[in-house]
Amino acid sequence: MNEIYIGLMSGTSLDGVDGVLVDFGPQDGGRPLQVLAHAALPFEAGFRAELLALNTPGPDELHRAALAGNRLARAYAQVVGELLACTGIDRAQVRAIGAHGQTVRHRPQEFDGTGYTIQLLQPALLAELTGIPVAADFRSRDVAAGGHGAPLAPAFHQALFGAAREVAVLNIGGIANLTLLRPGQPTLGFDCGPGNVLMDLWCARHLGRPYDEDGRWAAGGQAVPSLLDALLQEPWLALPPPKSTGRDLFNESWLEARLGAAPDTSPADVQATLCEFTACAVVQHLQRHAPGVAELVVCGGGARNGHLMARLAARLPGVQVVDSGRRGLPPLQVEAAAFAWLARQRVLGAPGNLPAVTGAAGERVLGALHAA
Numbered sequence: 001m002n003e004i005y006i007g008l009m010s011g012t013s014l015d016g017v018d019g020v021l022v023d024f025g026p027q028d029g030g031r032p033l034q035v036l037a038h039a040a041l042p043f044e045a046g047f048r049a050e051l052l053a054l055n056t057p058g059p060d061e062l063h064r065a066a067l068a069g070n071r072l073a074r075a076y077a078q079v080v081g082e083l084l085a086c087t088g089i090d091r092a093q094v095r096a097i098g099a100h101g102q103t104v105r106h107r108p109q110e111f112d113g114t115g116y117t118i119q120l121l122q123p124a125l126l127a128e129l130t131g132i133p134v135a136a137d138f139r140s141r142d143v144a145a146g147g148h149g150a151p152l153a154p155a156f157h158q159a160l161f162g163a164a165r166e167v168a169v170l171n172i173g174g175i176a177n178l179t180l181l182r183p184g185q186p187t188l189g190f191d192c193g194p195g196n197v198l199m200d201l202w203c204a205r206h207l208g209r210p211y212d213e214d215g216r217w218a219a220g221g222q223a224v225p226s227l228l229d230a231l232l233q234e235p236w237l238a239l240p241p242p243k244s245t246g247r248d249l250f251n252e253s254w255l256e257a258r259l260g261a262a263p264d265t266s267p268a269d270v271q272a273t274l275c276e277f278t279a280c281a282v283v284q285h286l287q288r289h290a291p292g293v294a295e296l297v298v299c300g301g302g303a304r305n306g307h308l309m310a311r312l313a314a315r316l317p318g319v320q321v322v323d324s325g326r327r328g329l330p331p332l333q334v335e336a337a338a339f340a341w342l343a344r345q346r347v348l349g350a351p352g353n354l355p356a357v358t359g360a361a362g363e364r365v366l367g368a369l370h371a372a
Contacts (some may be wrong), residue, residue: 004036006083006097006132007340008076012174012246013196013301014051014102015210016042017072019079020333021087021094022340031328032159033341036089038333039082041075048210054104054120055247065104069122072102076121077129096133096369098343099123100335106246108148109359116140117149127370135343135367142353147360150244154179154189154357156338161297161327168286168293169324170312171335172196172302175246176282179357180290188289189357190241193234193281194250195302198274201252206267212275215307221272230261231277237284242359278302279311286316299324303331342366 003025010017021037043051047068054065076099084091101119108115123136139149157169157179169179176195180188196211203212212218236249259270286293296319302308303323313321324331345352351363 002093002095003344004089004094005340005343006080006094007336007338007343008079008097008099009336009339010043010072010100010102011300011335012103013200013211014043014048014174015301016040017075017079018332018336019076019083020336020340021083021089022337024341024344033337035329035333035337037083037087038330038336039079039086040332041079041082043075047071051102051104051120055251065120066122068102069120070125072120073122073125073129076126080130080132091131094132096135096343096347097126097130098138098339098341098346098367099126099134099136100138100339101136103246106150106244106248108143108150108244109146114146115143117143123368123370127372131372133347133372134370135346136370137368138339138342138352138366141364141366142358142360145360145362145364147353147355147358148242148244149358151177151179151189151191151357152342152353152366153177153335153338154187155352155354156341157181157189158187158354159341160329160334160337165294166290166292167295167297168290169297169299170282172278172298172300172305172308173335174200175250176278176302177244178282178285178289180293182290186356187354188241189354190285191244192285193237193245194278195300196278196305197247197250198255199271199278201255202267202271202274206271211301212271212305215275215305217268218271218275219307221266221268221270223273223276224262224265224269227258227262227265227270227273228276228280230258231273232280232284237281241289242357275305275308276311279308279315282312283315293319295320295322297322297324297327299329299331299334301332
């Protein structure tokens with residue numbers, strides 16, 4: 001039977017959709033998978049602005065969110081079409097699509113003890129458009145079981161990067177999350193703070209660009225100790241795992257409330273400080289939970305920020321800091337491949353979460369499956 005799946009990811013950075021076509025059949029060298037194709041579709045500026053606006057309360061939210069879910073399904077379908085076209089694989093050979101959707105609110109365990117997490121998408125429309133079964137809504141079952149519904153990637157990281165020595169996997173999207181792989185011990189994982197979200201926000205405000213390419217703007221500034229200290233005082237950073245976060249916490253209002261610690265700081269120096277903040281938050285969590293880590297494998301869009309990678313390496317002497325491409329899967333493919341893996345777990349009726357990571361009451365089969 002075919003073991004071909006598609007994974008689709010659009011993350012907190014709101015930069016667009018990444019999709020991969022993955023073969024989970026037997027591979028040479030015992031590898032768990034082979035990525036047959038990768039395709040990306042940037043969001044148009046207006047759509048990105050609407051998705052960003054839906055992260056906070058506004059007028060006619062239900063109507064706007066429903067239409068945004070439709071539009072996202074069409075974008076996902078376009079990426080699926082590109083993956084099939086470039087490989088020549090027929091849609092009938094694909095067992096399922098794993099589609100993350102776009103997170104616009106993430107408030108697990110809050111308000112009534114259960115809370116919620118919301119990922120916009122119309123998976124039924126995606127199944128109609130592609131003619132392929134779609135697995136989606138992966139996070140809500142874990143939340144219903146008392147967990148955070150995040151991060152979900154550590155179970156995939158365990159399958160992909162598990163090693164004979166202690167290794168940490170750092171995904172830097174809008175939010176950063178860590179997976180700790182320790183021989184003979186349970187895998188741990190948790191969000192560890194902002195990834196690109198604050199840097200992207202500041203870059204858009206001052207340069208009119210969606211992100212700081214290669215971290216060049218930050219590299220031209222100087223981190224300001226008083227501002228960095230103010231950022232690092234955030235109480236969430238000191239919370240023990242399991243924990244997760246998002247734009248609900250790390251957003252423009254959060255940053256504005258802390259800029260007063262260094263009121264005359266130049267925009268470039270603020271950017272340098274925000275980059276240092278992301279690095280410091282990662283390092284603090286590593287030192288607290290995995291002081292013996294030998295290697296940090298970095299994936300996600302932040303792996304392409306050369307200045308951030310350099311700051312991580314500088315603050316982690318003795319730790320090998322490498323991007324995930326050095327370990328078999330390029331940085332922009334890892335999260336999408338994780339959702340292909342989660343789709344496979346759903347089709348097989350196998351658990352997709354790690355309770356030690358999310359805090360759920362136990363292992364759960366994640367996601368709702370929409371037939372083609």
